[in-house]
Amino acid sequence: MLSKVVTVICCLTYVAAEDPPSHLKPFGWGDSTPMEEVQGFLPVKQFFEEYVKPNKPVVMRGANKVWPGFLNWQTDEYFASVAPEEPFIVSMDIKRGTPETPTDFVDFKEFLQKYNTSARRMVEHTPPFLWKDVLVPGSLGCDKMWYGSSYSTSVVHKDAADNINCLVYGIKNYTILSPEYDPHVFLDRPDGLYSTMEVDKVDAHKYPGLDKVKFQHTELHGGDCVFIPYKWIHQVRSYDRNIAVNIWWNHWRNNELDLSNCPTETEEKVINSAKFHGWGDFESRDEGVFEHTHDLLSMAHVIKPVTYPRWVALFTSTTFDVSNLMRS
Ligand SMILES: *[C@@H]1O[C@H](CO)[C@@H](O)[C@H](O)[C@H]1NC(C)=O
Numbered sequence: 001m002l003s004k005v006v007t008v009i010c011c012l013t014y015v016a017a018e019d020p021p022s023h024l025k026p027f028g029w030g031d032s033t034p035m036e037e038v039q040g041f042l043p044v045k046q047f048f049e050e051y052v053k054p055n056k057p058v059v060m061r062g063a064n065k066v067w068p069g070f071l072n073w074q075t076d077e078y079f080a081s082v083a084p085e086e087p088f089i090v091s092m093d094i095k096r097g098t099p100e101t102p103t104d105f106v107d108f109k110e111f112l113q114k115y116n117t118s119a120r121r122m123v124e125h126t127p128p129f130l131w132k133d134v135l136v137p138g139s140l141g142c143d144k145m146w147y148g149s150s151y152s153t154s155v156v157h158k159d160a161a162d163n164i165n166c167l168v169y170g171i172k173n174y175t176i177l178s179p180e181y182d183p184h185v186f187l188d189r190p191d192g193l194y195s196t197m198e199v200d201k202v203d204a205h206k207y208p209g210l211d212k213v214k215f216q217h218t219e220l221h222g223g224d225c226v227f228i229p230y231k232w233i234h235q236v237r238s239y240d241r242n243i244a245v246n247i248w249w250n251h252w253r254n255n256e257l258d259l260s261n262c263p264t265e266t267e268e269k270v271i272n273s274a275k276f277h278g279w280g281d282f283e284s285r286d287e288g289v290f291e292h293t294h295d296l297l298s299m300a301h302v303i304k305p306v307t308y309p310r311w312v313a314l315f316t317s318t319t320f321d322v323s324n325l326m327r328s
C-alpha cells in the first residue's frame with residue numbers, strides 16, 4: 001500500500017516538472033503561418049469588402065512609399081528642420097514593459113536629440129507640421145505616430161478599433177491571433193485589453209492555452225502597412241530606428257459606409273484634408289459602450305456566455321435584468 005502511494009506521488013511530481021516545448025519561448029513560438037499579402041493599398045471598396053468587413057488581416061507591401069513624406073522621413077534632420085521654434089510637447093513611453101509605467105513629456109526637438117539612447121519612444125498623435133506628409137487611404141479615422149530606436153516590444157493586446165499600421169523606417173515583427181482563440185489567451189488586464197505576460201519568455205504553465213492556437217506573423221519593412229482588424233490580439237517587436245503611423249477607425253462605421261460610389265482607384269488624402277472624428281467618437285456611440293461593457297463582463301467571467309446581438313437586445317429592453325445573466 002505504502003509503495004503505491006509513493007509511486008503516485010512520484011509520477012505526479014514528474015509530470016508537473018516537465019516543461020512544455022514552448023516554455024520560456026517568445027510569444028508567437030509554435031504553429032504560425034505568414035499573413036496574407038497584397039501590393040500597395042487596395043481600392044477602398046475592395047479593401048472593405050475583402051478584408052475589413054470579413055475581419056481579415058492583410059499586409060500591404062510598399063503601400064506607404066507613395067506618401068509625400070516617405071523619403072524625407074528617412075532622416076532625423078528633416079524632422080528637426082520642420083519642428084516649430086516654440087516647444088512642441090510629445091509623450092514618451094517606455095519601449096519594453098507594461099503600459100502602467102508613467103509617460104514622460106518632452107519637446108519634440110529634445111526627443112530627436114535623445115531618442116537613440118533612450119529607453120523610451122515617442123507615441124503621439126501625428127504632429128500637425130507632418131500632416132502634409134502622410135496619406136490616409138480612403139475615408140479612415142484617427143491617427144497616431146510611433147517613433148523610436150533599437151529594440152522595443154509591445155504587450156500582447158487588442159485595440160478597440162480597426163487599425164492600419166504603416167512603417168516608414170525600420171523593421172517590425174507582428175504576431176497576431178484571430179478572436180476565435182480568445183479563450184486560449186489570458187488577457188489578465190481586460191480593462192486595458194492587454195496581458196502582463198513576459199513576451200520574450202512566455203511562462204507556458206501560466207498560459208497553457210497558447211499551445212492550441214495558430215499564430216499568424218509578418219515582418220514589415222519601411223514602406224509596408226498592415227491591417228489589423230478589430231479584436232485581433234497582436235504583439236509587435238520593433239527593431240532599429242523605427243517610425244510608424246497608426247490609423248484607427250471605428251469599426252461601427254464600416255457598416256454605414258456606402259461603398260457603391262467608391263472610386264475604383266485608390267483614393268488617398270493627406271491628413272490635412274481628411275476629416276477626423278477623434279477618440280470621442282469611440283465612446284460617444286451606444287454600440288461602443290454596449291460592446292465595451294459586454295467584453296469587460298464576459299472576459300472577467302462575470303456573465304454567462306451571450307452573443308453580442310443578444311446582449312444589445314437584452315440591454316435595450318425595458319425589462320432587462322442583468323442578474324439573470326450573472327454566473328452563480
Ligand atoms: C540616431 O540614429 C540614427 C541612425 O540610426 C542617425 O541617423 C541619427 O543621426 C541619430 N541621431 C542622433 C541625434 O544621434
Ligand SMILES: *[C@@H]1O[C@H](CO)[C@@H](O)[C@H](O)[C@H]1NC(C)=O
Nearest residue numbers: 171172173174217218219239
Ligand atoms: C521576425 O520574425 C521571423 C519569424 O517569424 C524571423 O525569422 C525574423 O528573423 C524576425 N525578424 C527580426 C528582425 O528579428
